[in-house]
Amino acid sequence: MPTAGKAPAPPGSWRAHDEEAAHKYAARRSSAGVRRNLVEKRGSFVDERSISAASEENREAWRTASKLMRGANTAVTQLDGPAWVAGLAPLQQPAVPELLWSDLGGSGFTPNLDTMTKMGEGEFCTVHVTLAEGADRAVKTLRRSREGGEVACADLLRELTVLSRARHRNVIRLKAHGQRPSLVDPGRLGSVPFGCLELVEPLSKQLPPEDPGNVMPWVRAQGVKRWPVQRGLDVALQIARALRYCHDEYMPGYRLLHRDLKPTNIGLARGGRVVLMDFGLCKLWQRSAREEEGEGRCLTAQTGSLRYMAPEVALCQPYSHKAEVFSWASMVFELTAHKKPFFWMEPKTYLSEVCEGGRRAALPAAVEALPELHAAVLACWSASPAARPDFAKVVPVLEAALAQLPPLPEVVTERRDDGMSCCAIL
Structure with missing residues (x-):
C-alpha cells in the first residue's frame, strides 16, 4: 500500500508503472464485469466468493445465491446490483465480532x-x-x-x-x-x-535505505548491520510459512492467493513476529487436477507490483499460485542483499530482460554459502512455473539453513509515540 502524501511518481519509474496498473485493475473490475462473471463464468466467481464454503450450511447458501443471481436466461443488463449483493450476504459475513x-x-x-x-x-x-x-x-x-x-x-x-x-x-x-x-x-x-x-510496523520501514547512493555511507552501514543474514532468512521463513498456509491449509480444496507480495505488505509485530497483510487483491480458487499439473488460469494480468512480479503475470499469461513462489524469491534477494531486486533496471528493461530473457540477479555470498538454500531460491526464480517448488518444500530447506547459522540476535519491540511498533536488534 502506497504511503500517504507521496509526490507524483516520475514517468517511466517503477512506482508509475505500478500506479498505472492499479488504475487499470480498478477499471477492469467494473460492475458490468463482475456481473458478467456471475452469469457467464460461474466457476471463476465461485473462486472469489465462496469464502465460507467449508460447511454444508454455507454451501447451501452458495447454491441459493447462485440460483438467485443466475436465474433462467437472465441477461447481464437485467441483473441489478442490490439483488446480487443481497444474494452474497450469507457468504460475506466476517467471522469476528462486529464493532460500532x-x-x-x-x-x-x-x-x-x-x-x-x-x-x-x-x-x-x-x-x-x-x-x-x-x-x-x-x-x-x-x-x-x-x-x-x-x-x-x-x-x-x-x-x-x-x-x-x-x-x-x-x-x-x-x-x-x-x-x-x-x-x-x-x-x-x-x-x-x-x-x-x-x-x-511495515517491514519496508525497517529495511536498510533503498538507494545506497542517496544516503551517507555510515547510515547505510548501520542499517545493514541491523539485518544480518539470519534475520533476513528468518523473515523469509515466516513469510514462506504464511504462504504455505494460504496455499495448502486455509480451506480444504482451495488455494488462497495474495497476489501482491512485496515488503510494504509484510508487517512486523511484537517479538519479531512477521505477518502477511493487505489481502485487497487476494483470490480464492478451487484446486483442480489440471492445476496440479502446473496449468495456470486466466486471472487479472499485471496484478501486484512489477518489481516482484512473476514473468507470467507481467506478460499477461495464465498463472497460478506458483507466481507467488517467484515473488517470494525476489523478496529473499532484498532481505539478504539489502538492495531492491533488479534495482539497476527500469520497468521496460525488467520486462524484456527478466520476464522475457530469463535474467536473474546474483544472490549474495551468504546465500551461496548455503548450497541447498541457494539451489531452492534459484528454483523459485525459474522461468517455468511448474519447476518452482511449493512452499511445503521450501520451508524445510529454510529451516535447515537457519539451523546452520548462529542464533538470531534478540529482537526487542518498543511502542512509538504514534502507537506503532518499532523493532530493534540487541
Missing part, C-alpha cells in the same frame, strides 16, 4: 477519519490508526472516492471475510469489523464497511 463505529477512539472521542493518523492509502482503501477495545488498531475502510462503488465494497468485504477466517500466526489478525456512515452522501450511500486489524 462510535466505539472507536475511546470514551468521549467522536470517530473521524480526518482526525485519525493515516498510515497509507491504496487504489480502493485507506488505513488509519485509532483506539479500539482498549488497544491501538489499524482501521481499513474505503476511500471517499470509492464509497459509491459496489465493486470496491465487495472487494473489501472479501478481504475482511478472508482474514476473519485465517488462523495463522504469520497472517495479520482481523480483530473486528463494522459499518461507518458514508463521508460523501450518508442519505444515498448509507454505510461503508471497515475492519479493525492488529497494528504492526
Whole structure:
C-alpha cells in the first residue's frame, strides 16, 4: 500500500508503472464485469466468493445465491446490483465480532477519519490508526472516492471475510469489523464497511535505505548491520510459512492467493513476529487436477507490483499460485542483499530482460554459502512455473539453513509515540 502524501511518481519509474496498473485493475473490475462473471463464468466467481464454503450450511447458501443471481436466461443488463449483493450476504459475513463505529477512539472521542493518523492509502482503501477495545488498531475502510462503488465494497468485504477466517500466526489478525456512515452522501450511500486489524510496523520501514547512493555511507552501514543474514532468512521463513498456509491449509480444496507480495505488505509485530497483510487483491480458487499439473488460469494480468512480479503475470499469461513462489524469491534477494531486486533496471528493461530473457540477479555470498538454500531460491526464480517448488518444500530447506547459522540476535519491540511498533536488534 502506497504511503500517504507521496509526490507524483516520475514517468517511466517503477512506482508509475505500478500506479498505472492499479488504475487499470480498478477499471477492469467494473460492475458490468463482475456481473458478467456471475452469469457467464460461474466457476471463476465461485473462486472469489465462496469464502465460507467449508460447511454444508454455507454451501447451501452458495447454491441459493447462485440460483438467485443466475436465474433462467437472465441477461447481464437485467441483473441489478442490490439483488446480487443481497444474494452474497450469507457468504460475506466476517467471522469476528462486529464493532460500532462510535466505539472507536475511546470514551468521549467522536470517530473521524480526518482526525485519525493515516498510515497509507491504496487504489480502493485507506488505513488509519485509532483506539479500539482498549488497544491501538489499524482501521481499513474505503476511500471517499470509492464509497459509491459496489465493486470496491465487495472487494473489501472479501478481504475482511478472508482474514476473519485465517488462523495463522504469520497472517495479520482481523480483530473486528463494522459499518461507518458514508463521508460523501450518508442519505444515498448509507454505510461503508471497515475492519479493525492488529497494528504492526511495515517491514519496508525497517529495511536498510533503498538507494545506497542517496544516503551517507555510515547510515547505510548501520542499517545493514541491523539485518544480518539470519534475520533476513528468518523473515523469509515466516513469510514462506504464511504462504504455505494460504496455499495448502486455509480451506480444504482451495488455494488462497495474495497476489501482491512485496515488503510494504509484510508487517512486523511484537517479538519479531512477521505477518502477511493487505489481502485487497487476494483470490480464492478451487484446486483442480489440471492445476496440479502446473496449468495456470486466466486471472487479472499485471496484478501486484512489477518489481516482484512473476514473468507470467507481467506478460499477461495464465498463472497460478506458483507466481507467488517467484515473488517470494525476489523478496529473499532484498532481505539478504539489502538492495531492491533488479534495482539497476527500469520497468521496460525488467520486462524484456527478466520476464522475457530469463535474467536473474546474483544472490549474495551468504546465500551461496548455503548450497541447498541457494539451489531452492534459484528454483523459485525459474522461468517455468511448474519447476518452482511449493512452499511445503521450501520451508524445510529454510529451516535447515537457519539451523546452520548462529542464533538470531534478540529482537526487542518498543511502542512509538504514534502507537506503532518499532523493532530493534540487541
